[in-house]
Amino acid sequence: MTAVTDDPTAGQDASGASDTARGAPPPAGRWPLRTRALVAATALWALFTVLGYALSGRWWLWLLPDLAPPPFFLLVPAVLLALTWWAVPVRRWLTAALVLLLVLGAPRAGVNWSALTPGGGPVAARGDTLKVFSWNTLYWDSSDDPGEFYRYLKAKDADVYLLQEYLAWEDDGPQEIDELARIRAEFPGYEVEVLGELVTLSRFPVVATPPVGPSRAPGSGGPWREVFARDKVLRTDVDVRGRVVSFYNAHVPVQLDIERSPLSGGFYRTVRERDAQRRAHFAALEKDAAANTHPVLISGDFNTTPSMRDIGGLRDTFRDALPASGDLLPGTWNTAGLGLWRLDWTFTDDGLRVHRYAFTDPAGLSDHRGQDLLVSLAP
Template sequence: MPVSGVPGADEVPAPHEPARAEGDTATAPSPGGSAAEGTGEAPRARRWCRGTRLLVGATAVWTLLLGLHVLLAGNWWLWLLVEAVPPLTLVAVPLLLLAVTPLARPVRRWLAPVLVLLLLAGAHLSGFGPGWSGGGGTGTTAGGTEVKVFAWSTDYWQMDDDKQDFYAFLRGQDADVYLLQEYLYWEGDDPVRIDDTARLREEFPGYHVSVEGELLTLSRLPVVAEHHRRVPDTGTAWYHEGSKAQRTDIQVGDRTVSFYNVHMPVPFQVGDNPLSGRFYRFLRDQYAWRDRELDALRSDLAENPHPALLTGDFNSPWTGSLLDPAPGTRVHSPGSGVLPARSWPVSDYPLPKLWRLDWLFTTEDLAVPGYRFGGGGDFSDHAAQEIRLVVPDPTASGHPKETR
């Protein structure tokens, strides 16, 4: 209690408070303030937990991989191993990372938009969204001629199939044009050329039969021209040096349309040891082979005055997005189902059907009002392509009437 009437008695320090030195301006910590604030020290930054660090690291790695995939797919032989990954992986990974993002509170506000962008990019490359025509494509169907096309990778010609059932399946398609791949046998690592022409003429009377290497085209429409590559008549040159994009010019109404029957080389052989030198030599050689064949296809298309349809087994799930077989063509996709179209494997392999290896492209004003993957699983590891093509009449399309 202060003593009344004594000058300065109110200013005597309490016994429990130390006297302040003159000029000392330190203040007591504010209520609720930290010890660091009270002592004038800078607060320490909170460290991310291990889960947050892992999530940020995984997002960075995935961003790098996606960027490399866009740059290297189709441009580096070793990247063929990455090209074998199912395209839906580009959707599944960012979705998984997005699912756990809410748990990473320090970074979720900026990490979530990044993952959404990665998801949208991956979805487009995988076959979702705009840019993929669903079951139709562009062009008009008015005043045109309709052509039924059946394209199929036959999994080697009847090596393990019942011949009667095999031909019955083909006849049942009742197509105007058949574009069939793998018209050959195999003995070990060696392709064996076959000649089933007599049976084909018996089964398909009135059809024109055209064979180039392992590619077979049947047409009941008039064939205007066949464009076969000249190869040595020795050994397996018919297979290894022959064209992998057989072109047949066919008269449709008053116009000539080029039908390209495509089978690009496989990137690698399932079952080969990836630790062996043979595996990587094969990978490099197959990449170079595919590159040559794609260049030849692009060159032929650039000089072709006719509208064209390209279809077959391109042996890459990225053909419609990252691997452009021919600039200026339109890619078509079946429009049924929630997921993007898939055509392989439908048999023979203990794998889910996650890849699309079979593709369809058109040029100019050709329309595709009907397109789906049909049967074929009883005979091949590939689903068959059932295509309804409409070729507009010259007067409707603005093209002059062709003479022959």
């Protein structure tokens, strides 16, 4: 007779491990946990990607998700794709979905694809050229050694400087500074134009400074704080060896106020107000530059990444200078970190050719890399 036992170890092998612990498949119809996690991550990233295409540049609140580092649009689906070997039950369709997300993310990742193509990068210049340096100075020299700051600028030996954040920053916000005498002493022979926080220096004669959008021409008066808040584009028409070239020096407002808590209503009110300001500045800049009959160069800190639709109008109408760069993944901010965000841009029209476009180390003087260009007038 066989004895009946209530031994709880019955059904286990000699090692005491149960079938489930030995890795037996889960019940029919139920995916392993790692498969479910991978499917969930893919679904969330697909939702984020689709919503980005639908809402970026159209809904003010999407300015916050748009702050994600652009390389993530390639990195995230690439990592998930590498993990699909775990998802045996759904590997085929999950792979197809992630390849599609990679394709959708490629234009938004900020990659300089021309750096991978034969002949991409800097182009040999013929004839007369023009050196342009564009840079967000991070509150001018207010937190740096002034001598070092001006030595850095002068070493660029540019024909035209397009500089932003000509100001100091104190507890109650931006403050006006007056360094015109120092600037003229450091750059003899240059013409200097100032509008709020924007400074343009030119070795060539300035023939006009037409206002752009709500802006007023430099020197037209008004309290500095009012000019700072209103004027974010300085257009300077310069006579370059007998031809007039229009240089647009721009600094589009940042999306948010980092001093405010995201738990406060004021934080989101500021985002909404900044969205309206950004749209107005982009629209005015695009309208003025598109109607300009002179060769055009537009440069500055746009506080806008390649994944954001805000800069789409400029990208569609003008030529991004990026193909003349040898950087595969150009990032201009934050130089104290990984520098994953390209916030600084340069555009030209058919009247100018860009031979070199380099992103330069700010030598600890700013959190933005500078934009160093060599351009020439098209025949």
